[in-house]
Amino acid sequence: MDRQAEALRLAEALLEDIELQRLKASExxxxxxxxxxxxxxxxxQEFLSLEREGYAVRQPAKWISKAGRWVNDDREKYIPIPLVRVEAMREGARQAMEALRGGGNFSGDNALIASRNHDERITSNADVYGRLDAICGQVVATTYDMVADVYHELLFSELQATLFAQAQADVDGTLAEAGGSALDKIEKVSARLRDGDPESVSQALTTCRRLIDAVADHVFPAVAESYEAGGHSLEVGQQQVLNRLQAHVHSTGASHGRRDRIRRALKDLYSRCSAGTHSEVSVQEARFVFLQTYVLLGEVLTLAGDARENE
Structure with missing residues (x-):
């Protein structure tokens, strides 16, 4: 099973275990x-390790607070024992209370004293039980909050991966057809960027620029006549790469807002790819430029398909 999928399944099951009270705190x-x-x-990991193994003499106060282990409000003393021992002591206190409640018939000269001592023992065990039960509850609550955060992060990550996989399936074929020889370099450049190779930056940016050029040639080949786009005349010759892409987007019937967004994004990416050098662009930035180029060109290439579906 994929590690992320296993983690998501485990997080969901754990939240259900807590909500339905199916497991002890130590479990x-x-x-x-x-x-x-x-x-x-x-x-x-740090919090759970402390709960499994116990708290040493000095530990982060935040975890002691999260576990409700302070003995009093001045926070000078806390209960350091592992959670499994907390549970065992809590059970011992509970059994002691049950045993004490089973008896209480006192007579004779010392009946009053014996009765008072008996009640004090019940109260003492009840106090111990309450304190230890509160720790168990706090540990579970803190664990629940962090597991819930993990669960939602994993769920969002899975959604992103699913959406990207769907987009990739739509894009790959059309991009391969449009990109020509420039696309052949993508896997090599991508691999080098994943490895953090600084020498890949210039090559990656050059490949991105050539890919944009190739897509423009594919969707809107250069012509001498200008193109009318919403009252604006666009020169669409060989050198007007971005104008040709803008003309293509307009020809698909895309909304004004979508056309404007794509135009701005293409302009920014093309400028970055054309001007970038080793000193100007880091490996990390090159990765994002590379990914953004792929996604944006994929959107441009699938616009015609969207227009046909909406007819």
Whole structure:
């Protein structure tokens, strides 16, 4: 199973376990520990590690607070034992209360004293039980909040991946047809950029520019006559790459807002690809320029298909 898919499934199951109270607090901590390891969530891993192994003499106050382990309001002392021992002590206190409630018939000269001591023991165990039960509840609540954050991040990431996969399926064929030899270089450039190779920056930007040129040649070959686009005359010769792309977008019947957005984005990308040098563009920026070029050209190439579907 894909690691992200497994993490998403585990996070969803864990949230249900907590909401339906199907697991003890220590079992929730163990299950959440696997999720934290799968997604590499540092905060969740640190918190759960402390709950599994116990708190040392000095630990981050935020986790002690999140777990409700302070003994009193001055925050000078806290309960450091592992959560599984907290649960065991809580169960011991509960059993002691049950046993004490089963007896209480006192007589004789010391009946009043014995009754008072009996009640005090019940109260003492109730206090212990309440304090330890609160820790268990706080640990579960804190774990739930962090697991919920992880779940929504994974869900959003899966949605992004699904949407991109759908777009990629629509784009790849048309881009391969339009891009010609420039497209042949994409995989090599992409691989070098993933590796963080600075020498790939110039090559990546050059490939992006050539790809834009190739798409313009494919969707709107150069002609001598100007093109009328909403009252504006556009020169669409060989050198007017962006004008030809703008003319194509207009010819598909795209809305004014969409045409304007695509025009601005193409202008910015083409300018960046044409002027970029090693000193001006980092590897990280080149990756995003490369990705944005792919997505935007894909949108341009699929506009004609959108227009046919809307007829």
């Amino acid at each position: 929730i901590v163990l299950k959440a520990s696997r999720l934290a390891r799968l997604v590499g969530h540092d905060d969740l």
